[in-house]
Amino acid sequence: MRFDAIVVGGSYAGMAAALQLVRARRRVLVLDGGQRRNRFASHSQGVLTQDGRDPAAIAADGRAQLLVYPDATWRDDRAARVARTEECFEVITEGGDRFQGTRLILAYGVVDQLPPVSGLWERWGRTVLHCPYCHGYELNRGELGVLATGPMSMHQALLIPEWGPTTFFTNGALMPDADQRAQLRERGVRLEEVPVSAVKGEAEVCLVDGRSFSLAGLFVASSIRPASDLAAQLGCETSDTPMGAVVKTDARQATTVPGVFACGDLARGAGSVSLAIGDGAMAGTATHQSLALPTP
Template identity: 55%
Template sequence: MPAPHDVIVIGGSYAGMAAALQLLRARRSVRVIDAGERRNRFASHSHGFLGQDGVPPGQIAAQARAQLQAYPTLSWQDGRVEAVSGQLDDFIVRTADGAVHRARRLLLAMGVSDQLPAVPGLAERWGRAIFHCPYCHGYELDRGRIGIIGAGPLSSHQAELLTDWGDVTLLPNGVTELDPALRETLQGRGVQIEETPIRQIEGHADVCLADGRLLHFAGLFTATRTAPAGTLAQSLGCALEETPMGLQIRTDAEARTSVRGVFACGDVARVPHSVSLAVGSGAMAGAQVHRSLLWPQTLWA
């Protein structure tokens, strides 16, 4: 059995790398295991991240990884984690290639998966013409027409919020319920409401309705439901919690999960979601993991 790392970080996207950086700068041995499935891999450009506004997401990730690899205590593995087990100071991580690694701490940063509304043509345009975050993608629509595809209660919030970015039409699509008070609030904000169900999405961001009408939009938004990518957290026994956006790993202010020695950060452990917030979450989690290595008695009494 190989000698243990101080920390194994599962997930090498923005949160995982931000956490790893703090630990590497504390001269701790860190193994990052990354399956290469960044959540924003479908987007051509990333926005709203200070210093990297408008840069392709892959370029941001590649630059960050190159900076991490300058630290001699980093081990980076491209691959997928198949199983995790163990306990505080003695975790075992098995990867798809059959390798086995040990660590004193685990940091879960594998992100979330998006459950998209079942609208024909939506998945093919996800991240390119259909988005979930107005702060990330609203400005580029140049105050054009914006459509909100109903996906649940958050869709009405999206519609009201996005009026600062353009002329908004909410398409409840039989999913988002609007009581009279909410309808009045939305209309007071200038939101148009189109009740006809959606048949499919066409062209760039054109919505074909069930009655044959075609509505043209500069871009579309929808509120996806998210869940942790994979089942590693559940297999470890980490408690999950429900949020308005979906399931996430329950953590405390120190990024600790319900399992001693296991931490979590980024989209898998907090809402709302963005690159900036993931990086901040990762940086804080990395520092807390380091503290747990120095003073375990103060964090797990």
């Protein structure tokens, strides 16, 4: 059976895309490897009507609602290879299954990469955080920190004081110039240039000179890489962002390869459940219209 569209990635963006298509009575296959980017977080804030809910519960509800539609098919399997034929796209899964789709939506997300500081990964998504809009309010204006990873961290250090008193740990990742130091002072940010040795406890930043800072939360601008090489297999162009490369799309989430769309964290530099759902809805409607309407 050939599907009208194959969606690779069944998290928020992928499900939102698939929902638009099945509501247009198109046959859709969702392939999902089960690795949501926000699987480490216990609450998802800032999502309208879902504020504060467990992100796993939001995803489970989305899947259940999607699979009510008879044209939706779900497979718990990862797409390993993809090729374009004259008439469609063929996707081969890690389990060895082959599926064909007239259109392809890439929504398999990205993988976060953190600096090699002991204790970061164990606290990622709980007290080591990436987005103040997702997590800042719950820190209750406590003492906060920003651990530098590169140029993006300067923007983060200037922004985080909105949520609480902030210390900027440069950790050898960047050296603020005179203008940047003046901006930090104006924002009331404490600058700490002694390297960080570890993060312990809830969010205790320990320096190599023996000092430590007990924080309510530590923000880190992770770098990202695609969670799969499928876009590269197809020849999709990428765009550079301060966090890493993402798949290049137009305003309707179309990639540079005809018939291929991309959405969610894979196609933008910043991650958010709300933005992923919006991108997915756009990708789904654009995919449907590419199937339904003649090419201009």
